[in-house]
Amino acid sequence: MTESLYERIGGEPAVEAAVDLFYRKVLHDTTTAPFFFHTDMDAQRAKQKSFLTMVFGGPNEYTGKDLRTAHAQLVKDGLNDSHFDAVAGHLQATLEELGVAADTVSEVMAIAGSTRDDVLNR
Amino acid sequence: MTTSSTDNTLPPETPAARVRYGDKIVRCAPGETVLEGLLRAGAEIPYSCRNGTCMTCISRAVRGTVPAEAQKGIKDTLRGQDYFLSCICKPTEDLEIAPPEDADLFGRAAVTAVDHLSKNICRVRLTSATPLYYHAGQFLNLRRDDGLTRSYSLASVPSLEPYLEIHVKRLPGGQMSNWIYDDLQPGVSIDIQGPSGGCFYFPGNKAQPMLLIGNGSGLAPLIGIARDALKDGHTGPIHLYHGTQFSGGLYLDDTLRQMDADHGNFFYNACLSRGEDAECCHGRAEDIALADHTDLSDWRVFLCGYPPMVRDAQRRAFLAGAALADIYIDAFELRDLRTEPRE
Numbered sequence: 323m324t325e326s327l328y329e330r331i332g333g334e335p336a337v338e339a340a341v342d343l344f345y346r347k348v349l350h351d352t353t354t355a356p357f358f359f360h361t362d363m364d365a366q367r368a369k370q371k372s373f374l375t376m377v378f379g380g381p382n383e384y385t386g387k388d389l390r391t392a393h394a395q396l397v398k399d400g401l402n403d404s405h406f407d408a409v410a411g412h413l414q415a416t417l418e419e420l421g422v423a424a425d426t427v428s429e430v431m432a433i434a435g436s437t438r439d440d441v442l443n444r
Numbered sequence: 445m446t447t448s449s450t451d452n453t454l455p456p457e458t459p460a461a462r463v464r465y466g467d468k469i470v471r472c473a474p475g476e477t478v479l480e481g482l483l484r485a486g487a488e489i490p491y492s493c494r495n496g497t498c499m500t501c502i503s504r505a506v507r508g509t510v511p512a513e514a515q516k517g518i519k520d521t522l523r524g525q526d527y528f529l530s531c532i533c534k535p536t537e538d539l540e541i542a543p544p545e546d547a548d549l550f551g552r553a554a555v556t557a558v559d560h561l562s563k564n565i566c567r568v569r570l571t572s573a574t575p576l577y578y579h580a581g582q583f584l585n586l587r588r589d590d591g592l593t594r595s596y597s598l599a600s601v602p603s604l605e606p607y608l609e610i611h612v613k614r615l616p617g618g619q620m621s622n623w624i625y626d627d628l629q630p631g632v633s634i635d636i637q638g639p640s641g642g643c644f645y646f647p648g649n650k651a652q653p654m655l656l657i658g659n660g661s662g663l664a665p666l667i668g669i670a671r672d673a674l675k676d677g678h679t680g681p682i683h684l685y686h687g688t689q690f691s692g693g694l695y696l697d698d699t700l701r702q703m704d705a706d707h708g709n710f711f712y713n714a715c716l717s718r719g720e721d722a723e724c725c726h727g728r729a730e731d732i733a734l735a736d737h738t739d740l741s742d743w744r745v746f747l748c749g750y751p752p753m754v755r756d757a758q759r760r761a762f763l764a765g766a767a768l769a770d771i772y773i774d775a776f777e778l779r780d781l782r783t784e785p786r787e
Contacts, residue, residue: 342767349763362495363758367768 327379327429331422337378340416341371347412354408357396377413377433389440397443406441410434461535464507465489465542478503478514478530478541489530489543490593493777496532498595499585499640502549503530508539517640522548550587550635551576556607558628561695564614565661566625569600569607572636578602579644580668581746581774584610586620587635594620597665597748597774598639601672608636611664611695615778643746643774645672651680654744657733657757659687662749663696665774669746674707683711683737687729687749690719730757734764741765744772751775 332339345367349355358366369392375382393401413434417427438444460471463478465487472481479501482489491501496516505526514533515523527544553570560566580601587593600609614625643665654673656666663686670682688694691714700712713736714721715729725732730753737743745761747754754775761771 342762345768346763346765349759363755363762363768 327426328375328381330426331378331430333380334375336420336422337371337374337380339420340374341367343419344374344413344416345370347415348409351408351412354405354412357399357401357405374413377430377437379429379433386437386440389437390443393441394443401442403438403442406438462538463535464538464540465503472535475534478533478535478539482530490591491531492594494531495777496529497641497775497777498583499529499637500593500595501530502527502544503541504528504544506540506542508535508537510539511536517642546635549637551637552633553608553636555628555630555632555634557630558624560625561611562692564625564693565695566612566614567599567609568596568612568624568628569609570634570636571607576602576608576636576639578608578639580672581644581665581748581772582639582641583665583774584608584639585637586610586624587637588620588623589634592620592623593637595640595776597641597643597661597668597776599664599668601668601675604671604675609664609668611661613661618778641774643669643748643772645669645676645678647676649744650676650678652742652744653680654678654682654746655733655737655740655761656682656684656746656748657687657730657753658685658746658748659729659753660693660749660776662754662774662776665748666746667696667700670703670710674703674710679709681709681711682707683713683733685713685715685725685729685733687715687717687753689717691716691721691724692719694724728753730760733757734760737764739765742767742770744770746772746774748774749776751777 349358372382372384376384410431414427414431417430460473463470463472463481465482468485468487470481470485472478479489479491479494489501492498505528510528510533514528516532518527518529525548552573555568556571557569558566578598580598583595583597585593585595596610596612598608599611600607612621612624614621656670658666666684670684673682684700686694686700694714697714703710704712713732714724715732716724716726717728720726734757740761743766745766747757754773758771758773762768
């Protein structure tokens with residue numbers, strides 16, 4: 323039986339390892355950081371953990387509707403494709419830094435890419 | 445389908461949940477909290493921080509179920525009795541709520557000392573009528589006899605002191621802080637609720653370096669945490685930065701310098717944002733601390749005091765490499781409006 327994407331990537335410990343790295347990259351980037359200035363960091367980390375669990379193909383209750391609701395105000399504030407691309411780039415860099423195999427990274431990035439329209443409320 | 449069966453049940457997409465509180469019934473719009481709805485309707489309900497920290501607005505759900513996140517940080521015994529925080533409760537169904545039962549929440553404590561350590565800060569020591577299990581750095585709610593309630597962090601360490609110690613900074617327009625500073629006398633009893641909060645020293649990982657940054661009376665939890673860690677045999681370096689405007693605000697300067705002299709791994713840095721003093725650093729405590737320690741990977745960080753400082757330093761400490769789970773914060777949310785800008 324083949325392992326699921328979530329199992330191959332390392333399950334919950336992998337998400338736990340990725341979330342701080344990913345969040346830190348997003349905050350270091352001056353184009354994406356301003357969208358996070360007024361959020362509670364601990365709550366934000368919990369949301370990012372849910373998001374990463376989803377794109378890692380793991381068990382989660384995150385839905386497209388949640389992504390839309392969560393980003394609606396940010397889209398009004400100017401969130402656009404360039405920010406989405408930047409965040410996706412940080413996700414890819416995080417996975418590479420953690421030594422995830424290239425074809426697994428591609429699978430994750432495909433799931434992440436599929437959230438674009440929900441995130442940007444289109 | 446009969447119409448009568450739907451009277452008390454809102455369909456999932458109904459834009460409002462009804463909340464009954466005493467003789468008032470309010471409708472909470474989606475995203476609106478129970479507290480916001482009640483205040484809009486003119487209900488009398490105590491509250492303070494409005495962000496799920498201080499526990500002042502704790503209430504009981506008599507009918508209906510509150511979302512799980514509305515019970516965040518409430519101890520199990522109270523959660524089991526359907527206590528929740530109205531300021532973070534966005535109701536998803538109709539609720540009937542009631543004020544807390546006093547006996548569930550409040551104990552009585554006697555004031556044993558009030559020492560004025562600076563022109564704005566006093567140290568209050570209290571003895572609880574029943575022993576309190578707590579950690580230095582957690583906070584208590586104090587309730588005056590007229591119901592006015594405010595939160596104060598604990599500087600005392602239970603294994604070192606028989607009393608509870610808090611530091612109260614007098615704030616412009618602060619009803620409670622001015623009353624405590626000016627009028628509170630030893631011998632008086634007051635209601636206490638708590639302890640609450642997760643900003644304290646967890647034993648273990650004794651070699652981990654620790655960075656403690658606080659301004660004003662944000663020193664109270666930090667000195668408690670530092671003494672708790674030292675008592676526990678922490679071996680890693682503990683760097684404490686206390687920030688204030690002028691040297692008069694360094695209200696435990698002698699104590700901290702003595703701790704620095706007594707312990708090879710405790711380092712005290714007094715930081716003045718406006719005053720000049722040869723013994724002090726000059727600038728904001730968080731700026732100085734984060735310039736002194738640029739790589740915080742595997743550090744434990746404690747940030748206490750003025751909320752914008754705490755939030756800003758939390759982000760900067762995280763960017764400097766500290767894991768978010770290793771950053772403990774205690775932001776002093778102020779109920780009374782601040783009328784003077786930050787130092």
